[in-house]
Amino acid sequence: MAKETTTKKTTTKKSTKAKEVATPEVATTVASPEANVSSADRTVADKLIALSRLQETFTKIDHIKTLRGELPLEVQDLEDEIEGMETRLKHLEEDNKRQVQAVATEKAKIQKAEERIEEYKEQLNNVKNNREYDNLSKEIEFQGLEIELSQKRIAEGTTEIQHRKERIATLKETIGERRVDLEAKQEELARIKGETKQEEESLRAEAIRLEEGIEERLLHAFTRIREGARNGLAVVPIDRDACGGCFNKIPPQRQVDLKLHKKIIVCEYCGRILVDPELVEEAHQHN
């Protein structure tokens, strides 16, 4: 609630300001109230130099990130892929274990049926009538069919187990290969991180130090523009009469204004903060 009020107040102030100086083409979002006066503490040129230095520092950090490139993403992808394959492997192994058990059960059934057949055959020697003979013969026949059924199940089960074993072997091989890939990528990433760690840390510390010297509203604008910019550039020099961010031509009058360092000027096409190349050079010398 309090924040909203503040924002509203700021906007009102800004629009008033824009009317006063009659420069509607300048995006007022980044123009601070004191942007048109060489304020006692910091001149616009100083602010632009500070912003340029911050930009240069962030560009260096971005460069380090570019060195790492797709590696962090590739490592993550490989880890996910391996995890998925290991789950599949576990299921296949469980299925095989179950089926081996099922085959053993069928083998035990055959054993039992054979024993029964033996018993019935013994009894056949002592039958008293045709009915008894027929019953025993039917029982023997039935057990024979049971044996055939079990044999069929064993054959099918064994084939399935064999196929699954082949899939397990292939999967294990693939997992092994992915692990080698993963290790190589992890090592590479760790190496790059190790090499750039100190540099990145000191750049981040430098960025924090520079941010402290920039007024909050300007810093907020800088961050917002940077986040929206594809190349991470929020502050750009004018290069051959064009914006160094989007390469659109800058009108001559605006270039003159820019050279005066009287106010903060943004590109009317991309919204980036434009800086006189001389100031960028000065900022670079400072860094």
Ligand SMILES: [Zn+2]
């Ligand atoms: Zn531009």
